[in-house]
Amino acid sequence: MKLFHCGRCANLLYFENSRCTRCGADLGFAPDVMDLLAIEPAGNATWASVASGDLYRLCGNYQNQRACNWLIPKNDPHTYCVACRLNRTIPDLSVQKNSDLWRRLEKEKRRLVYSVLRLQLPCEPRNEDQFGLAFDFLADQPAMFDERSKVATGHANGVITINIAEADPVERERMRNQMAEPYRTVLGHFRHESGHYYWDLLVRSGPWLGPVREMFGDDTRDYRQAMDEHYQYGPPIDWQSRYISAYASSHAWEDWAETWAHYLHMVDTLETAWQFGMRVNAPQSPMVSSEPAPEFDPYQAGDFDALIRHWLPLTLALNSLNRSMGHDDAYPFVLAAPVVEKLRLVHRIVHGG
Ligand SMILES: [Zn+2]
Ligand SMILES: [Zn+2]
Ligand SMILES: [Zn+2]
CATH class of the missing domain: 3.30.413 (Sulfite Reductase Hemoprotein; domain 1)
Structure with missing residues (x-):
């Protein structure tokens, strides 16, 4: 997740905020510029970005239910945000x-x-x-x-x-x-x-089906039967050496969905850490070191190896921080080599390579 700053007072904001806790400015997330904007009423149920003057309307769920903090560009005819x-x-x-x-x-x-x-x-x-x-x-x-x-x-x-x-x-x-x-x-x-x-959209009937099948196994296997077997007998004893989770071993579709979810965990958490300028450097453990360059963007990165290189040290630090606060691990996963290869394939498909 990107970092957001109040357009009026520069306060650091959370993605979920609808009001700046420092200056009281109303806030709204504008998907067209992917930014959380400080906004002010501009008449006729429109709102203007304090920084740019661009005009927006509030999402219907912002207006009525306070269940959303997103904006709609003024000339977009929709009632609700994207x-x-x-x-x-x-x-x-x-x-x-x-x-x-x-x-x-x-x-x-x-x-x-x-x-x-x-x-x-x-x-x-x-x-x-x-x-x-x-x-x-x-x-x-x-x-x-x-x-x-x-x-x-x-x-x-x-x-x-x-x-x-x-x-x-x-x-x-x-x-x-x-x-x-x-x-x-x-x-x-x-x-x-x-x-x-996204399996249906990107994999099911396209050129990625072959490579995905090779990596994730036979998706034509009877799904109901696979689920029944999974819940009756449990995962294979060595599931951790091949799958990101026990559930991922139940069927190729679930392996894909679990790996996909994991890819999103990874890029979004990496983006947050990168935006905060976090670097991990354990002097006694050269393997636990990562310092993303200022131009590193996990959502764009063509280089999957760079994602993994920055991710593993970060997860160790993240879990250690959680344990210091008496919480369970934020990241209760182990990435075995075959799982990394599955993530690499997801990365290639997402970026259309
Ligand atoms: Zn503010
Ligand atoms: Zn909305
Ligand atoms: Zn599922």
């Missing part, structure tokens, strides 16, 4: 709890959309483009106490369904424990499910 217009179904907001959970989902969804825009991947809403993307954010019905009738988080034909309970930290931790996963986050779900969508 992220919110991907929504097909949102939960019943008359239920207070739903409305809190939905806001949390939207917050993480915008991080996914940020990455997708930075990578210049297609991201059209499904109601405007037959190959587009749509989100269904659904709540379990109270009567559905049977585990199998719960809303399943997943992707099918361009529609990503997220069970809004995933945004409830208690519920998510319960599921994380039940599934014995070291990492489960809302952002992780968005990144994973987007992997299935």
Whole structure:
């Protein structure tokens, strides 16, 4: 994630802010310039960037629900921003709890959309483009106490369904424990499910299918049966030497989606570290050293090896910082050599090489 500064007072801002905590300026993220702008009312429901004077309108969800902080260029006819217009179904907001959970989902969804825009991947809403993307954010019905009738988080034909309970930290931790996963986050779900969508778009019927099959295995294997086997017998004992997660070993599609999500974890976290000018240098351990050049941009980097070279030391430092604060590892993963090669293939496909 880029660093953002208030256009009025230069205060450092978080991507999620809608008001500057220092000078009180209203803020909005403008996807056309990929910047969080200080804005001021310019009449007729329009807002002007304090820095450039460019005119915008607030996203419908900014205006009405305070569930978004993105802007729409003044002459764009849409009611919602590029992220919110991907929504097909949102939960019943008359239920207070739903409305809190939905806001949390939207917050993480915008991080996914940020990455997708930075990578210049297609991201059209499904109601405007037959190959587009749509989100269904659904709540379990109270009567559905049977585990199998719960809303399943997943992707099918361009529609990503997220069970809004995933945004409830208690519920998510319960599921994380039940599934014995070291990492489960809302952002992780968005990144994973987007992997299935981009498989359809970039891999399924194009020239990448062969190389992907060679690397990730047989995607024509019966999916239901593979899932049943995974949940009945568990992952292969040596999964860590070939997969990024135990779940990735269940089917080639899941391996792809897990690796895709991991690629997004990597480039976005690297961008944040690079924007802060972070360098890692453990004097006694020459292997734990990384100093990205000022022009290094993980979202553009043609050189995949540079990404990995900067990533590994950073993850060691990141985990050590977390442990110092008494938290679990931020990065509970080990990158085996075959996993690095899978990430390299994702990188090539993303950049169209
Ligand atoms: Zn300010
Ligand atoms: Zn929006
Ligand atoms: Zn999946």
